Every structure is written in structure tokens, then in C-alpha cells.
Amino acid sequence: MKFRYIGLGVSIGASLAALVAVGSYQKETILRPLDLDGGVETVAVPFLLATDGDLKLQVEAAREIRAEEARVPVPQTFSPEESGPAETNPPETNPIETAPPVTEPPETSPAETEPPETTPPETVPTEPAPTETTPPETAPADSGPGGEELPFTPGTAGVFEPGPMVDESWFDNALFIGDSRTDGLRLFSRVGKADYFCSTGLSVYKVLKTECSDKNFASQKLESLLDSRTYGKILICLGINECGGRLDAYVRAYGQLLDTVRAKQPDAVIILQAIMTCSPKKEAQNACFSPANIYQRNEAIRTFADGQTVFYIDVNTLFAGEDGYLPDGFSSDGCHLYAKYYPLWVDWMRCQVYDIPVKGQE
Amino acid sequence: MRKLKIFCKGLFSSGRLWYNPFIPFSTEIDGVNLTPDTPCAFAKLDRMQFHSIEFIFYFLPAFLAVYYVLRGAARQTVLAAGSLLFYGFAAGWRLLPMGSLLAAVSLGYLGGLLLGRWPKRWALLPLCAVFAGGLVFFKLYLGGVLLPVGMSFYVFQLIAYLADIVRGRISPEKDPLRFLAETSMFPRLLSGPIADSAELQRDCRAPRVGLFTFHMGLQEFVLGLALKVILANRLGGLWAQGAVYGFEAVSTPFMWLALVTWCMRLYFDFYGYSLMAVGLGHMLGYNLPMNFLEPYSAKSVSEFFRRWHATLGRWFRDYLYIPLGGSRQNTARTILNLAVVWAVTGFWHGVGGGYLLWAGVLFLLIVNERLWLRRLLDKSRVLCHVYVVAVILLSWVPFAAGSVQETLVVFRRLFGVGGVGAMEDFRHWIPMTARLFALGLFFATPVPKLLWRRLQKKAWADLGILALFWACLYFIATSAQDPFIYFQF
Numbered sequence: 001m002k003f004r005y006i007g008l009g010v011s012i013g014a015s016l017a018a019l020v021a022v023g024s025y026q027k028e029t030i031l032r033p034l035d036l037d038g039g040v041e042t043v044a045v046p047f048l049l050a051t052d053g054d055l056k057l058q059v060e061a062a063r064e065i066r067a068e069e070a071r072v073p074v075p076q077t078f079s080p081e082e083s084g085p086a087e088t089n090p091p092e093t094n095p096i097e098t099a100p101p102v103t104e105p106p107e108t109s110p111a112e113t114e115p116p117e118t119t120p121p122e123t124v125p126t127e128p129a130p131t132e133t134t135p136p137e138t139a140p141a142d143s144g145p146g147g148e149e150l151p152f153t154p155g156t157a158g159v160f161e162p163g164p165m166v167d168e169s170w171f172d173n174a175l176f177i178g179d180s181r182t183d184g185l186r187l188f189s190r191v192g193k194a195d196y197f198c199s200t201g202l203s204v205y206k207v208l209k210t211e212c213s214d215k216n217f218a219s220q221k222l223e224s225l226l227d228s229r230t231y232g233k234i235l236i237c238l239g240i241n242e243c244g245g246r247l248d249a250y251v252r253a254y255g256q257l258l259d260t261v262r263a264k265q266p267d268a269v270i271i272l273q274a275i276m277t278c279s280p281k282k283e284a285q286n287a288c289f290s291p292a293n294i295y296q297r298n299e300a301i302r303t304f305a306d307g308q309t310v311f312y313i314d315v316n317t318l319f320a321g322e323d324g325y326l327p328d329g330f331s332s333d334g335c336h337l338y339a340k341y342y343p344l345w346v347d348w349m350r351c352q353v354y355d356i357p358v359k360g361q362e
Numbered sequence: 363m364r365k366l367k368i369f370c371k372g373l374f375s376s377g378r379l380w381y382n383p384f385i386p387f388s389t390e391i392d393g394v395n396l397t398p399d400t401p402c403a404f405a406k407l408d409r410m411q412f413h414s415i416e417f418i419f420y421f422l423p424a425f426l427a428v429y430y431v432l433r434g435a436a437r438q439t440v441l442a443a444g445s446l447l448f449y450g451f452a453a454g455w456r457l458l459p460m461g462s463l464l465a466a467v468s469l470g471y472l473g474g475l476l477l478g479r480w481p482k483r484w485a486l487l488p489l490c491a492v493f494a495g496g497l498v499f500f501k502l503y504l505g506g507v508l509l510p511v512g513m514s515f516y517v518f519q520l521i522a523y524l525a526d527i528v529r530g531r532i533s534p535e536k537d538p539l540r541f542l543a544e545t546s547m548f549p550r551l552l553s554g555p556i557a558d559s560a561e562l563q564r565d566c567r568a569p570r571v572g573l574f575t576f577h578m579g580l581q582e583f584v585l586g587l588a589l590k591v592i593l594a595n596r597l598g599g600l601w602a603q604g605a606v607y608g609f610e611a612v613s614t615p616f617m618w619l620a621l622v623t624w625c626m627r628l629y630f631d632f633y634g635y636s637l638m639a640v641g642l643g644h645m646l647g648y649n650l651p652m653n654f655l656e657p658y659s660a661k662s663v664s665e666f667f668r669r670w671h672a673t674l675g676r677w678f679r680d681y682l683y684i685p686l687g688g689s690r691q692n693t694a695r696t697i698l699n700l701a702v703v704w705a706v707t708g709f710w711h712g713v714g715g716g717y718l719l720w721a722g723v724l725f726l727l728i729v730n731e732r733l734w735l736r737r738l739l740d741k742s743r744v745l746c747h748v749y750v751v752a753v754i755l756l757s758w759v760p761f762a763a764g765s766v767q768e769t770l771v772v773f774r775r776l777f778g779v780g781g782v783g784a785m786e787d788f789r790h791w792i793p794m795t796a797r798l799f800a801l802g803l804f805f806a807t808p809v810p811k812l813l814w815r816r817l818q819k820k821a822w823a824d825l826g827i828l829a830l831f832w833a834c835l836y837f838i839a840t841s842a843q844d845p846f847i848y849f850q851f
Contacts, residue, residue, distance in 0.1 A: 005577065007821070011824070011825065011828055012828070183790075184607070186786065187787045187790055331606075332606055336606050336607075338607065338608030338611065339608050340608060340610060340611040
């Protein structure tokens with residue numbers, strides 16, 4: 001009997017010692033990027049917590065960027081990186097987009113010339129309006145009413161007037177890539193024979209490293225999925241999980257994702273979906289969910305669209321209220337739509353893609 | 363010194379960081395100076411509870427070390443002081459709960475001395491009225507928001523103490539410190555169990571501290587922790603996910619899955635907590651009663667509630683139902699007594715239509731069983747179990763849903779009113795929850811307890827317990843990233 005208690009004591013002692021050792025060794029493993037663009041990128045160091053890949057990747061990305069900045073002595077008028085949340089994206093996204101052209105040239109020649117002189121207005125012709133008028137949603141975004149700049153797109157709070165829309169079979173050769181919001185689309189309003197590569201917590205940092213599965217394909221990484229099938233349309237909706245991290249790291253990872261997708265599926269039309277905003281309640285939990293921050297990221301996403309093969313659609317024009325927030329009554333947690341609204345999202349999408357030219361379908 | 367100050371500040375501020383117990387002050391990382399109250403996305407931590415890192419790594423070891431070193435009356439002093447400290451952490455050092463606890467305990471102490479001199483029923487009534495009035499005041503008048511943590515439990519314990527003095531079962535406690543230790547000992551301060559006052563008094567005068575009880579207590583504590591952290595916390599996510607989807611649009615199979623996981627969560631949460639309390643009691647040399655006696659293997663609803671939260675049920679029986687006359691008079695009187703008990707039970711759980719609905723339905727079922735249903739149920743054992751599980755699962759719906767409207771929505775989905783729905787949600791979640799679900803089903807049967815009784819004596823059982831403990835720590839530490847919980851989207 002006594003022997004047993006000695007054993008117990010020894011094992012408790014040994015594991016405590018192990019804990020001390022691991023604890024002091026792991027001092028820096030887990031860091032939480034919280035601050036949006038400033039220098040503070042790390043906060044908590046919880047113990048035993050080596051599992052959060054996304055945080056690590058975000059921090060790594062931020063560190064890489066920082067290290068590059070330190071090596072390269074200020075490339076092309078680029079320095080305001082640390083100057084807090086910049087409202088104007090072009091100068092900020094430029095240095096990041098120096099990466100895409102390396103792999104982008106092979107496919108589309110018009111797209112190739114695009115990155116250096118990205119300008120937001122380019123998306124205007126690409127926006128297929130539900131009705132035949134010019135897109136009402138992009139106009140106020142660039143310059144708000146009355147000269148005062150609105151950082152977000154005022155939406156219609158769920159009021160939707162359907163125009164001409166594509167048939168559901170349009171999505172038969174489509175692939176949706178996204179986080180839990182796309183997961184909601186998959187669960188509650190699956191369209192056609194589309195594939196859904198999505199999982200809760202997916203981010204641009206993780207998307208190439210995560211394995212997902214769906215009805216029509218077994219668990220695999222995105223690249224192998226893109227290798228094994230040919231898609232006509234690829235819809236990407238990623239960004240809410242990255243809100244707390246740095247914008248430049250986000251844009252860069254987004255660019256890498258686009259490069260990969262483009263290289264594997266040269267003929268596919270890529271449709272970039274804006275990040276849906278959150279409710280004020282959600283913003284109260286963390287300031288990074290503010291419409292201002294989300295829309296800043298949406299602007300960055302929009303600069304990837306070229307109107308030829310890459311398009312941008314903004315779901316906030318459907319769900320957001322006048323103030324840019326997701327209104328009450330659409331969500332219980334302030335971030336995810338109630339299941340009953342996903343069909344509305346799909347109907348709206350069917351209108352939005354109506355004018356998008358797709359190879360082999362004209 | 364500065365670090366110590368930061369550390370203490372962190373300990374006492376509510377929105378503090380969640381730190382490595384071995385790196386309590388992570389000061390500089392990447393040139394950024396961090397303090398324990400730097401905001402952090404996942405730092406929203408429960409206030410001190412048995413399953414928190416703070417309790418397991420700071421409070422409990424420190425307390426036990428002091429408690430074991432001291433002898434005799436000093437132990438009770440330490441227990442009293444430690445319990446107040448624990449309550450302070452748990453209640454966030456706010457004045458109202460601390461004041462209420464101390465006021466209630468002082469009133470109980472003085473009342474006990476008074477009743478010891480004049481053990482009369484009429485003297486007991488006003489004291490009980492004050493306690494009950496306090497509870498009603500906090501629950502009804504202040505809407506339950508400001509209800510001090512654990513008040514429902516310590517008030518009931520004090521009423522039991524006073525009533526037992528009048529009945530002559532125990533003599534009043536003369537030593538105020540010992541009384542404080544006895545009535546507010548931290549293992550049962552927050553959520554019971556409500557102990558038998560005679561046994562509590564006996565234990566407090568001579569706690570049976572020893573290696574054997576410590577060992578047993580440690581095992582029970584870890585098992586309870588595992589139920590809470592590995593099962594309950596993770597099972598609870600599916601219901602939350604359903605709420606995010608909005609129940610009106612989920613499919614019927616998903617709704618059933620969510621309801622069953624919610625019921626499991628409720629059971630393992632409270633069962634785990636109670637087991638931890640009993641384990642802590644054993645470590646301190648106290649014998650606290652078990653709260654859960656395999657309720658889901660009951661054969662009738664009335665039996666279910668003798669096994670579910672048993673100490674509360676016993677309290678209601680001993681201090682309300684029997685004084686009212688119990689079942690010794692005619693049937694109508696018995697039913698009336700039951701109605702009173704269930705009305706109070708409903709109110710005790712919370713204020714609102716949902717709770718009253720819950721209590722009302724259970725009251726009707728129990729009366730029904732008493733009068734007619736029992737004869738039918740006696741015929742088949744299978745029928746009994748099916749009946750109890752079905753009825754109990756459905757009876758938790760008002761609890762889970764929170765409001766009457768939401769309850770109706772859930773019931774509509776459960777029975778497929780307006781179509782079963784497209785089941786994609788169910789197909790998506792079933793592979794992720796299947797393992798936990800099966801584990802939950804297994805632990806809802808009496809088998810694990812029997813198994814444990816056999817294995818307990820084996821020498822390698824402790825290794826298993828140790829492994830379980832580390833698994834629990836892992837889940838506590840990573841719970842912030844549990845895909846169920848909404849830190850990720």
C-alpha cells in the first residue's frame with residue numbers, strides 16, 4: 001500500500017518537473033496578433049498551447065514581412081507601413097503584390113500587367129448589377145455621399161429585388177472556398193453540384209495547409225483538389241478570421257492563394273467575395289470586427305479583381321444596414337447569419353454572377 | 363517588486379490574461395511590454411472555479427499545504443479563511459456577494475445560539491423567513507442578475523442547520539470560526555452539495571485527514587474534472603452552434619442531436635462538479651454526500667428526481683414536504699404538498715415562464731405516476747426506461763431554450779412541424795460529435811461506475827488518473843480554440 005503512494009508521489013513530482021521544463025522552454029510559442037496594423041502583434045502566452053496553427057502562421061507572416069522590410073532599404077516610396085491604419089490601400093498593397101507577378105505571367109496577359117498599377121475603379125465594369133443600371137453599391141463606397149468618405153458599403157439590410165439570375169446549374173462546376181460562413185452556405189443552401197472546400201476557422205494562412213472534405217471529395221488539401229478536378233468558377237470568401245491580424249500579411253497570403261488557384265486552374269473564373277461585416281455587439285467584443293476594419297480589407301481584396309477573369313462581389317450590399325453593420329435579427333452571435341438567410345445569399349449571388357463571362361458557356 | 367505588483371493586479375482584475383502558471387508575467391515579447399491585463403481575445407476566463415487553472419495550480423496546492431501542516435482548531439481557521447478567499451475570487455471581490463455571505467452566516471450563527479436556548483418552532487419561522495426573503499429578494503426583485511454566487515445553496519444549508527437544532531438532531535455551534543468553516547467550506551460553497559448538518563458538524567469537529575482519504579479525494583477530483591472538461595464543456599457546443607444557426611431553420615435530426623448533447627452537458631457538468639466537490643471534501647477530511655446517483659437509469663420521473671441533484675431533493679423532502687404533512691394525509695393534501703414543493707423547486711431554479719413551465723409539467727407527471735401511471739409502468743422495465751428518458755429529455759427543453767417562444771420553436775423542430783429539413787447540418791455534425799456522443803451515452807449508464815469500483819484498487823489506476831489529469835489540462839488550455847466555441851468562425 002505504501003509503495004503505491006510513493007509511486008503516486010513520484011509520478012506527480014515527475015510530471016510537475018516536466019511541466020516546468022516545457023513551460024520555460026515554450027515561453028514564446030503562442031502569440032496572439034491583435035493589433036491591426038501597429039507594432040503590437042503579440043499578447044498572450046497561454047501554457048501548453050502549441051496547437052493554434054493559425055496564430056503561429058499569422059505571426060510568422062508578420063515577422064517575415066518585418067524582416068524583409070529590415071533587409072530591403074525602403075523599396076519604392078514604401079514606408080508608411082507602421083503609420084497606423086491607412087485609409088488608402090494602393091501604396092500599401094503594392095509591395096505585397098510584388099510577390100504575385102512572379103507566378104502570374106504564364107496565364108493571362110491582361111492580368112499580368114495589372115498588379116503594378118492596381119486601381120479600385122477597375123472593378124466598376126465587372127460588377128454585374130442585378131438590374132441593368134450601373135452598380136449602385138460600388139459607387140458610394142469609393143466616395144461617400146456628401147464628400148465624406150464612408151469606410152463601408154451601406155447595404156439594404158436584407159431587402160433584395162431579384163433581377164435576372166443564373167440557373168442553379170451554373171454552379172455545377174463551381175468550387176466554394178471559405179470559412180464557417182461558407183460552411184453555412186454549404187449546410188443550408190447547397191447549390192447545384194458545386195464543391196465546397198471550407199471549414200470553421202479557415203483563413204488565408206491556413207487554406208493551403210488544411211485538409212477538408214465534402215460530399216464529393218475525400219479529405220485532402222486544396223492543391224490536390226485543384227489538381228484532380230477542373231472547375232469553371234471558383235468563389236473565395238475568406239477574411240473574418242484574419243481580422244485581428246495585420247493587413248499586409250493578409251493581403252500577401254491572399255495573393256499567394258490566388259496564385260496557387262490560378263496556376264492550377266488557368267481557365268476558371270475567380271470570384272472574390274467581400275468579407276461580410278459583423279454586428280455592433282460583435283465589435284464590442286473586439287474592435288477588429290468593426291465595419292471600418294472589415295471594409296479596409298474588402299478594399300484590399302477588390303484590388304485583386306481585374307474584371308477579366310477575377311471578379312469581386314460584395315455581399316454587404318445585401319445584408320449590411322445603412323451604417324455598414326450587420327443589423328440585428330440576422331444573426332445571434334453577430335457574425336454568422338441565421339440559417340434561414342443563406343438561401344437569400346445564394347439568390348443574390350445568382351444575380352451577381354449573371355453577367356460574368358465564363359469560358360465555354362457563351 | 364514591480365512584477366509582483368503586476369502579477370497581483372492581474373490576479374485580481376477580472377479581464378485578466380490567461381497566463382502560464384510558470385510564466386506568470388510574460389513581460390517582453392518582440393519588444394512589446396505585456397502586463398497581465400493587456401487585453402486578449404481569449405482571456406475571458408471563468409472566475410475561479412474548480413476547473414480553472416488558477417484553482418488547480420495556485421489555490422488548491424497552497425491551501426492544502428497549509429491545511430495539512432496545521433493541526434486541530436487551526437485547521438478550521440484555515441478552512442474558514444481559505445473559503446472566504448475562494449469566495450472572494452469566485453465572486454470577483456464585489457461587496458454584495460461577500461456581504462451577503464457574511465450576513466447570512468452571522469445570522470445563522472446567532473440564530474443557532476438563540477434556538478439552542480429556546481428550541482421552539484415559532485422562533486424558527488422568522489429566521490427562515492429572513493433567509494427565504496433574502497433569496498426571493500435577489501431572485502425576484504433584482505431579477506436574478508445580482509444573485510450572489512452560491513446563495514441558493516448556503517441559504518438552504520443554514521435553514522437545514524437551524525431546523526435540525528429545533529428538532530434536536532444537533533446542538534448549536536458555539537465557536538464562530540468553526541461555524542464559518544462548516545457552513546461556508548469552499549468545496550460546497552458555490553453549488554452544493556447541501557450536506558446533512560449532523561454529519562457536517564461531526565466532520566468539522568474531527569476531520570478525517572489522511573493519506574487514504576487524500577488519495578481517494580484526488581481520484582474523485584480528477585474524475586470529476588474529466589467529466590466537466592472533457593465531456594460537458596465540449597458537448598455543450600452543439601446547442602450553441604444550433605443557436606447560431608437559429609433553431610427555426612435546422613433539421614429535425616440535428617435538433618434531436620443538439621437536445622441530447624445539451625442534456626448530456628447539463629448532466630456531466632453538474633455531475634462532474636459534484637464529484638469534484640466530494641473529492642475536495644475527502645481531501646479535507648469531510649464526507650460530503652453524492653448528488654447524482656445514475657439518474658438516467660431511473661424507472662420513473664419521481665425516482666429520477668431522487669437520483670438527480672439528490673441533496674436538493676432530500677432538502678425539499680426533509681424541510682418542506684414532510685413538515686407540510688408529506689403523504690400521510692389524504693390524497694388531495696398530498697397533491698397539494700407536491701404542488702408546493704414543485705412550485706418552490708421551479709422558483710429555486712430561476713425566475714421566468716420557462717422554469718415554471720418546467721416545474722409544472724414535472725409536477726403533473728409525478729402526480730400522474732402516483733395515481734395511475736405506476737401500474738402501467740410496473741408491467742415492463744423497457745417501457746419504464748424509454749418513458750423516463752423521453753420525458754426527461756423533453757422536459758429540459760424549456761431550460762435549454764430559455765424563453766417560452768424559443769421553447770415552442772424547438773418543439774416544432776423536434777417533431778418536424780413544417781418539414782424535417784435538409785439534414786445537411788446533421789450529416790455535417792454527426793461525424794464530429796459521434797465519438798463524444800458515444801462516450802456521453804456510455805457515461806450516462808451505471809457501467810462506468812461499476813467498472814471504476816473494480817479498477818480503483820489496481821496499482822496502475824493512478825497512472826490512468828494522472829494521464830486523465832493531463833488530458834484535462836490540455837482541454838482546459840485549448841478550450842479557447844475549441845471549434846465549438848465561437849472564437850473561430
